[in-house]
Amino acid sequence: MDLKNLTIAIVGGGYGGLAAAKALTVAGANVTVYEQASEIKEVGAGIGLRPSSLAQFRAWGELEAITSVSNASESFQILTAEGHPIAEEIWPEVDAHGVTTHLIHRGDFIEALFATLPKSMVKLGHRLEKIADNGPSATLSFADGRSETYDLVVAADGIKSVIREQLFTDSQPVFAGEHAYRVVVEDADLLSLVADGKLRMYIGRGTKVYLLPLLSRGQVSFDITALDVDGTWAPEVDLDYILKTVEGFDPRIVDATRRLDLAAVNKRAVYDIDPVERWSTDSVVLLGDAAHAMCHHQGQGANSAILDAGALAGALVAAASVPEALEAYVAERKPVTDELQRISRQGWSEDEVNDVFPGQKPNSGRQEG
Missing domain, CATH: 3.50.50.60 (FAD/NAD(P)-binding domain)
Structure with a gap:
């Protein structure tokens, strides 16, 4: 056609x-x-772009626009709350050109993609x-x-x-029984945990902490996902409430949580939809x-x-x-x-x-x- x-x-x-x-x-x-x-502006945290997605950008002639504001990642590691390794998954997909998973800030991704389109196209x-x-x-x-x-x-x-x-x-939309507290930080302690570029998830009592390195920015996407019964779309919680979700975690994670600027934290209940x-x-x-x-x-x-x-x-x-x-x-x-x-x-x-x-x-x- x-x-x-x-x-x-x-x-x-x-x-x-x-x-x-x-x-x-x-x-x-x-x-x-x-x-x-x-305005076109995406807030929030980091995301991982798999080789299958990056292959689309290659086909569209825009791979460099994305990889220039992201960093390659070797694997995804799962650890206990205290930091003891449980499992590690090497990112399984590498395309024919050797491109592996890249980690990128949502805002950088949106801005890079938006810049490739004629400005008159977007109303x-x-x-x-x-x-x-x-x-x-x-x-x-x-x-x-x-x-x-x-x-x-x-x-x-x-x-x-x-x-x-x-x-x-x-x-x-259907409430999943969890809250997600997300923020991008320049925290030395958290950066030390992901300096090798690996995405890490720490699992504790009702809580998962995701540390996604944004090395091109010198930052970490810090996501605390915790069980919660409150389905309010944008829940009102204070820092002490968030701190309770990371009790018993690696002290560097706890200390980084304590230092958070609450105004910068995106606080959302986790929702999906039925098929x-x-x-x-x-x-x-x-x-x-x-x-x-x-x-x-x-x-x-x-x-x-x-x-x-x-x-x-x-x-x-x-x-x-x-x-x-x-x-x-x-x-x-x-x-x-x-x-x-x-x-x-x-x-x-x-x-x-x-x-x-x-x-x-x-x-x-x-x-x-």
């Missing part, structure tokens, strides 16, 4: 939406990205209120009263997707977190969105029509992400949960948010 004859809108300017914009632009499509924020300050599926086209209606119709709309509007809720399912039965109509398709938001334990959210983008562009180029392309894209990506969602939901055992919250069964607190 000649993509030059299609008008395509992408709703959402996060990593999924921008990756889709890049993939479709390289394939020759006429793309417009709508983002509700007034900021556009909050979607309604989508109408017209069959061979779809109409977007925004909060400022404007409406636009496209041959194809790609919903990359995240875990709280307006498009998913209006066209595909009204089921809401979505249907991802597409003849003119609308889900991508990234809108299609398959998953818990962060496997580190597959960003990678899945990037692979979605590549698969969608490839399917559109290969197919004779948009509906045929969307069917092929869903057939390729949905079984993979359904399994990743399932694996990412595997958390603490019943005994471990009961140790922290007596009488509460694993994930019995799962609730919609």
Whole structure:
């Protein structure tokens, strides 16, 4: 199919939406990205980009843009809370060019990707209120009263997707029974724990601490994920509350937690979504977190969105029509992400949960948010 004859809108300017914009632009499509924020700015922590994702950027001619603001990582190590090694997994994927997993700050990733797109392509300050599926086209209606119709709309509007809720399912995000406290720090103690570039996870009583080295920045992405019964989307907790979650951990982790600037910490309850039965109509398709938001334990959210983008562009180029392309894209990506969602939901055992919250069964607190 000649993509030059299609008008395509992408709703959402996060990593999924921008990756889709890049993939479709390289394939020759006429793309417009709508983002509700007034600026492209990604806060939060670090992410790991697998070779399969980096291969997409190589194909799009932008590998150096990503690797120049990231660092290679050899492996993922799991340790006890006190720092005794439990297991180590060498990153299994290395592409034909010898590129291995790279670790990158979300903000650097978004900025690097955004910089590769024509600035006129991304329309900021556009909050979607309604989508109408017209069959061979779809109409977007925004909060400022404007409406636009496209041959194809790609919903990359995240875990709280307006498009998913209006066209595909009204089921809401599901609380995973955990909080995540994330911050990027220049802490000498934490840097000493990951100076070799390895991603490390420390496991304690109801708590996992992830240390993701951002060596290109001289920083560490510090993530404390702890069991909690409060499903408030952005919970209000103080530093003493967070400190209790790391009791008994390596003293360097405890001390680094004590030194945190609470105002800089991103505090969120952990949510995912149930697998979505249907991802597409003849003119609308889900991508990234809108299609398959998953818990962060496997580190597959960003990678899945990037692979979605590549698969969608490839399917559109290969197919004779948009509906045929969307069917092929869903057939390729949905079984993979359904399994990743399932694996990412595997958390603490019943005994471990009961140790922290007596009488509460694993994930019995799962609730919609």
